[in-house]
Amino acid sequence: MVFKNLNIGNNIKNLFFPEVCLGCNNFLLQGEEVICTICRNNLPITGFSHIHDNQAYKILYGRVRIEEASSFLWFYKNTIVQQLIHNLKYRGHEEIGTFLGTWYGHNLLESPFYKNIDIVIPVPLHPKKLRKRKYNQVSNFGKAIASILNISYSENVLIQSKITSSQTTKNRTERWLEKSMAYQTCDKINLNNKHILIVDDVITTGATVEACAKALKKEQNCRVSVATIAITA
Structure with missing residues (x-):
């Protein structure tokens, strides 16, 4: 009886406050969560989790020693993916991170390349920016992946010690120069012989x-x- 009442309550709530797809803004149907079935089926999935020498890996190759690199979706302007990232990053829809992290976590679980990860960590935000935004937009994405892979998750491994300005108008050299001294590790955490997933x-x-x-x-x-x-196409 309790569950029936809960279902009635949810139906009434959806009647007066219908949830919308965070990709296209159309109303979600019963059983849909976060994004609608149409948007989900239209997401440009990269398939990188099963390809070692993919574009994400190639971007970093020769610049820093990386074991594996992967991105879930292709990022194009004026698309569902841009809308999802915008809603996640600037409009407080952290559930997008959980939804995509859970989905991608299962992909990584099935991949032959991500079997020996010890800990998942997000790229940190500077404390000033974190106070303003009130959340790190990749936290839930990382937590969901860690949960699916059944490994540890920590937000205390890396610290952003220097705040950086918007990167959208900078070229590669300018981004590298500004970012190169922005991050440091926490001295209290021992990561010897660990495999870390950023x-x-x-x-x-x-x-x-x-x-x-x-x-x-x-x-x-x-x-x-x-x-x-995501990765820019």
């Missing part, structure tokens, strides 16, 4: 994850892999 939202030039990986490798004897929600 998660981020979108990889464009790779400057951010490169800086994070170099910070980890500078002070710890560890291996680093990368997984992002």
Whole structure:
């Protein structure tokens, strides 16, 4: 009887406050969560989790030693993926990170390349930016992946010690110069012989994850892999 009442309550709530797809803004149908079935079927999945020498890996190749690198979706402007990233990053829809992280976590679980990960960590936000936004947009994505892979998750491994400005108008060299000194590891955490999976939202030039990986490798004897929600096409 309790469950019946809950279902009635949910139906009434959906009647007056219908949930919308965070990809296209159309109303969600019963059984749909976060994004509608049409948007889900139209997401441009890369398939990188089963390809070692993929575009995400190639972006970082020769710049920093990376074991594996992968991105879930292709990022194009004025598309569902851009809308999802915008809603996740600027409109407080953290459920998008959980939804995509759970989905991608199962892909990584089935991949032959992500069997020995010890800990998942997000690219950190500077404390000032974190206070303003109130959340790290990749936290839930990383937590969901860690849960599916049944491994640890921590937000205390890396620290962004220097705040960086918007990267959208900078070229690769400018991004690298600004990012290179922005991250450092926490001295209290021992990562010797650990395999770390860094998660981020979108990889464009790779400057951010490169800086994070170099910070980890500078002070710890560890291996680093990368997984992002999307990669620019």
